[in-house]
Amino acid sequence: MSAPTASVHTSDKSKKVYRWRIVGNVxxxxLVAVTTLWAYWGMAEMYYEGWWGEWTNRLPYLIPGTAFLLLSLLIIRWPxxxxxLLILLGxxxxxxxxxxxxxxWGFNxxxxxxxxxxxGLLVLLGVCFVLAGSAQRHYPQVQTPSSAGRWAFxxxxxxxxxxxxxxxLVAIVVSAINVPIILARVDDGDRGAQLVIGNGVTLVWAPAGPGWGRGMLRADQKNFNQPGAVLSWNEIALYGRPPIGVGDKPGFVGLACDSSTDAGCATQVDMAATGLCRYLSADGLQLQNEPQDxxxxxxxxxxxxxxxxHGANSGCTWDGKTDSAECAITPDKEPPLWDPDSSAVYYWAADEYNLVEAYYINYNGNAVHSQPKSFGNARHGYRCVREPE
Known part of the structure; x- marks a missing residue:
């Protein structure tokens, strides 16, 4: 009578292991899907906003996908x-x-x-791996039938x-799409003032210098290694408010702009009255103590x-409502408007979206969005303009 009992017991163990093995496989x-998402994000963002300056600027974008890939291999080997580890990290x-x-911002x-x-999904997956691994460890003698021949591997x-x-595969596809675009970029190396004849608008754009974000860092960013502005819309708009310069102002505190009450937020009127561009010298190379207008x-x-x-206007327009521009030709991060060697992939605009947010655009016209006026990082630059003489 003992043999049938042992057989039933073994069968129950096998079913339990198989169930947890299915859970582990799912x-x-x-986890591979999460890794693939990070790989896609990292590669796409590397080509979009990380492709400038030294090659080391690309590396941070590859870290999340690589880390999840290594973690996936570790989990497969030692679930x-x-x-x-996944529970702790997640x-x-x-x-x-x-x-x-x-x-x-609160919950949304x-x-x-x-x-x-x-x-949260990482924590749940970690629990699944721990339980599936424990089941396999408790019943190591239960094996999954394997195929023979070429499918065994x-x-x-x-x-x-x-x-x-x-x-x-995702990394290869993303690279195949983006690398030809990057290699085809045209850069004449001219970072001086540029007369740009656009689609129904003609303006002179400021040369490299304080009117194009160069060297404009706050005191707490003196060691910030980025060749572009790290200024918020708020700071640009309040530049001329005494004391003139970038920093705290009476009634305003640097980057502070309360998104819930709009306290400390500059306005579009401030941008016109005390904005940094108003203090730029005629040649666009220096900031003055008095408005130059x-x-x-x-x-x-x-x-x-x-x-x-490629030096030709892209024929872009914006209807004032949608979050992207309509373009006859997709623009790119090229002169005369953009500096391919700068970290900036967005430019702040003079327009405010509301009391706490202002508009910015990106170099390919796909993003006409708004950000909090207090938001500032190396990817958000600005460039002053003037009417042609």
Missing amino acids: AVVL RLGGW GGFTAFYWSVQFSR WEAFLSMFPVS VQRNWRYLLAVGLPL IWRMPTVDEMVRSLAR
């Missing part, structure tokens, strides 16, 4: 160890991200759903093949109509 597929990132999200479902795959290693192959910030419409590619 978790592997989901329990990797599962616990839990830590979730706590960090949502603490920042709640403190700045759009942010929750967009970030869940790279935050694939059956044994399909998780590794999927974990490496799918992100690699030669240069100003361009509007969204003027920037959109000035976008170009």
